[in-house]
């Protein structure tokens with residue numbers, strides 16, 4: 001998606017995948033080679049923070065960095081690497097396309113790093129959050145951090161109705177096409193169902209949610225909006241979302257073949 005926008009906006013840039021094992025050395029390498037920035041993905045989002053010159057306060061609170069921006073220091077020579085988190089913004093913007101989170105009740109399935117970023121964004125936007133997680137301790141910890149409620153997934157059945165259900169677990173991700181994080185009979189309780197899984201794009205959760213009459217938001221949406229925020233951080237320019245979305249769709253359909 002970044003390369004598509006570089007081309008469409010006439011920016012002389014390229015985005016390349018790199019497998020990194022030595023995180024500290026990779027940061028030194030970014031500086032030495034004059035990179036403008038980088039994305040950071042699993043499993044380095046937390047580890048990388050120790051090697052940065054500056055971590056943005058929100059990324060610091062979430063405890064994970066997914067975006068690096070290289071900038072010149074005050075002397076105009078030294079390069080400083082700054083860490084940001086755009087995952088929370090990606091989730092928030094994706095949801096905002098369909099509804100206003102302020103004052104709504106949102107049930108988040110899962111309590112890992114993704115749930116933390118998603119929950120942070122929605123809390124900031126004024127949502128009331130319930131964390132549902134199979135491991136109670138982890139779920140309780142996140143709920144406390146977010147000032148949210150905690151329930152075990154079995155007790156989602158006791159909720160009368162809520163505005164949104166968000167799956168932040170990997171349940172339903174290929175090759176487990178048939179897995180679903182919640183009993184589908186409970187889906188009519190929710191007006192909107194969002195999945196952060198994007199392969200497949202239409203997970204069983206989203207298929208069943210459509211059948212239950214819910215609005216749905218697929219995982220591509222969060223990926224797109226967090227990517228757009230990264231692009232802005234690197235270039236200071238607003239990217240054309242439709243170009244990014246088309247490139248993502250293309251990449252996902254190529255990956256399938």
Ligand code: ATR
Nearest residue numbers: 110111112113114115133134135138168169170171
């Ligand atoms: P990420 O950083 O992508 O969020 P993670 O930190 O490993 O990944 O967290 C994954 C979350 O999905 C966890 O909350 C996990 O539940 P546990 O805390 O009980 O481990 C949840 N998860 C993963 N696979 C699951 C499954 N098959 N059923 C229910 N929850 C699952």
